[in-house]
Amino acid sequence: MVIITFPISMLCVFVVVRHFERIIILRNGKIYKNRAFGPGLVYFLPCVDTVKYIDLRIACYVVPPQEALTKDSLTVSVDAVVYYKVIDPIPAVINVADYSVSTQLLGATALRNALGSVKLTDLLIDRPAISNQVLEQMKKLTSQWGIKVLRVDIKDIRLPLQLQKAMAAEAESTRLANAKIIVAKAEIEATKNLQKASVILSDNPLSMQLRYLQSLHLIAGENAHTIVFPFSTETLRKIFK
Missing domain, CATH: 3.30.479.30 (Band 7 domain)
Incomplete structure (x- = not known):
């Protein structure tokens, strides 16, 4: 009987594993050397090995x-x-x-x-x-x-x-409600300021006269044909008495 032997290199398959790759070699169903191979030149036995390529990129x-x-x-x-x-x-x-x-x-x-x-x-x-x-x-x-x-x-x-229409309607209602609240707060604040101004003017007659002259100046500056003189009832009684 004649036995012919071949070098192990003639039975191997060489592959180039790229830098972003690794290969797992399963030899007879088990992980060979319990590690991944690559990058570089890697060889395996095609008859007994199974090769799995893994890409390490994102x-x-x-x-x-x-x-x-x-x-x-x-x-x-x-x-x-x-x-x-x-x-x-x-x-x-x-x-x-x-x-x-x-x-x-x-x-x-x-x-x-x-x-x-x-x-x-x-x-x-x-x-x-x-x-x-x-x-x-x-x-x-x-x-x-x-x-x-x-x-x-x-x-x-x-x-x-x-659902989009319902959400749009709800948002519009919320905006309108917030606008009404802002207007109401502004009216309340304006009313409070008018009350404070009326108290100040009633306590100081000269301030009332200055305010009256300022109003006449504003009316005359608007090219109006009618000028209203606001007289109190007591003043009118003194004039026509």
Whole structure:
């Protein structure tokens, strides 16, 4: 019997792993050397090894619009943008079948849960708070997959047309009510000032005469053809007596 041997280099496959990549080699179903390989030139045995490529760059995806009921039972449609990256390639291969799809589905679920825990006004006023809530929910699970969620941003909030009209009508009513309150406060303040002025003028006759002359000057400056002289009843009695 003749045994022919081949150098190990003839049975290997060499691949170039780029700087932003890592590969996991599964030899006979087990992680080879319990670590990720790369960057640089890496070889593996095609007959007994299975190679998994992992991209370490930041990935971004848009969560499709999610329709959900808010805490005050109003329907909204919200979409978001999620940024994440792989920080540990081994759990990303071993602990989850497809870390990319799983992260995207988790983002949609976390967004729906966050929408159900807040009121519509809070959602419209404070978007960053909702984004942080989704971010924290995702971090709890993705850390077990070797994934780090970096940022979550609420992209758009869509309301039903009827709800938009109702909110616009409510805002208009609020503005009108505030305007009436401001006018009423101004009238009260003006009345108080007139009362103070009347007390001052009644106590000082000379001030009353000066005010009377000032009124005549203002009337004459407007090119008016009629001038009204305000005489008291006592003065008229003295004139026509």
